[in-house]
Amino acid sequence: MQTLKIGTRGSPLALAQAHETRARLMQAHGLPEQAFEVVPISTSGDRIQDRPLSEAGGKGLFTKEIEEALLDGRIDIAVHSSKDMPTVLPDGLELITFLPREDARDAFIGKRVKRLADLPHGARVGSSSLRRQALIRRMRPDFEVVMFRGNVQTRLRKLDEGVAEGTILAYAGLKRLGLEHVVTDLMPLEDFPPAPGQGAIGIESRVGDRDIEKMLAAIHHVPTGQALACERAFLAALDGSCRTPIAGHATISGEKLSFAGLIISPDGTESHEVRLEGEAADAAEIGLDAARTVRARAGTKFFDGWA
Numbered sequence: 306m307q308t309l310k311i312g313t314r315g316s317p318l319a320l321a322q323a324h325e326t327r328a329r330l331m332q333a334h335g336l337p338e339q340a341f342e343v344v345p346i347s348t349s350g351d352r353i354q355d356r357p358l359s360e361a362g363g364k365g366l367f368t369k370e371i372e373e374a375l376l377d378g379r380i381d382i383a384v385h386s387s388k389d390m391p392t393v394l395p396d397g398l399e400l401i402t403f404l405p406r407e408d409a410r411d412a413f414i415g416k417r418v419k420r421l422a423d424l425p426h427g428a429r430v431g432s433s434s435l436r437r438q439a440l441i442r443r444m445r446p447d448f449e450v451v452m453f454r455g456n457v458q459t460r461l462r463k464l465d466e467g468v469a470e471g472t473i474l475a476y477a478g479l480k481r482l483g484l485e486h487v488v489t490d491l492m493p494l495e496d497f498p499p500a501p502g503q504g505a506i507g508i509e510s511r512v513g514d515r516d517i518e519k520m521l522a523a524i525h526h527v528p529t530g531q532a533l534a535c536e537r538a539f540l541a542a543l544d545g546s547c548r549t550p551i552a553g554h555a556t557i558s559g560e561k562l563s564f565a566g567l568i569i570s571p572d573g574t575e576s577h578e579v580r581l582e583g584e585a586a587d588a589a590e591i592g593l594d595a596a597r598t599v600r601a602r603a604g605t606k607f608f609d610g611w612a
């Protein structure tokens with residue numbers, strides 16, 4: 306039998322996610338480890354460390370080289386953090402397989418205090434995500450947000466060195482790395498809504514590759530797929546103005562879906578929220594509807610300021 310090649314980035318988180326995917330495929334199909342090979346691929350996003358990704362070219366930076374390998378047949382599937390995936394994929398590729406979502410919340414890591422709200426006036430908080438920066442400023446305009454990139458270990462070192470007094474990261478990523486012990490608090494979904502796709506591992510494949518599609522169908526988690534369809538439709542409908550921080554989170558309960566979305570100015574002073582419920586089967590329409598609603602609430606002037 307040929308080995309199935311699983312492509313992903315070379316970061317510790319990407320490799321952990323590829324290994325989780327392999328374990329689920331082994332379990333679902335009764336296959337040995339040797340039936341799979343994890344292929345690490347370096348992307349432009351991994352190489353650019355000195356500026357925010359939103360300035361360097363955005364999300365596609367983490368996927369381009371991996372998608373080329375998938376289209377060339379050097380790998381058979383690609384494992385991604387769904388959050389890092391652009392809403393429009395290259396022709397011939399699809400993102401239709403999702404593993405059961407991990408906790409989607411953001412986590413706070415404080416050096417001296419446990420909670421973000423307990424930091425003293427004027428404290429420095431590290432983050433390079435536009436969404437987190439804006440949400441931090443909305444909660445506490447007195448804080449100074451400092452640029453913080455790099456992997457978890459680098460960020461923890463920066464806290465030790467006193468560059469900032471706290472930072473915010475996705476809880477899901479920390480859990481997958483076995484680092485949940487560094488977390489001092491979890492941010493509530495209501496005040497600090499996560500990015501669309503946060504916490505969900507997505508598996509990209511070639512359109513029409515029947516054997517692979519069948520193999521992946523066995524590990525696909527339907528409710529996560531529905532939540533992601535809603536969140537990604539919301540994001541896609543608002544993406545035109547890519548400097549606007551966007552949050553969106555859908556939860557599924559039986560046949561029902563609840564969605565909460567938010568757009569916020571980078572300085573945190575103006576934000577617009579939307580909440581919608583409906584049938585899980587209409588996930589994408591709910592996301593699109595939510596985007597229309599929030600766009601109408603915000604007015605066109607909202608997007609003009611920093612687009």
Ligand SMILES: NCc1[nH]cc(CCC(=O)O)c1CC(=O)O
Pocket residue numbers: 386387388389473474475476477478479502503504505506
């Ligand atoms: N942009 C980096 C990125 N992409 C996915 C995760 C975490 C895992 C996830 O959300 O599934 C992270 C790190 C972070 O935001 O802290």
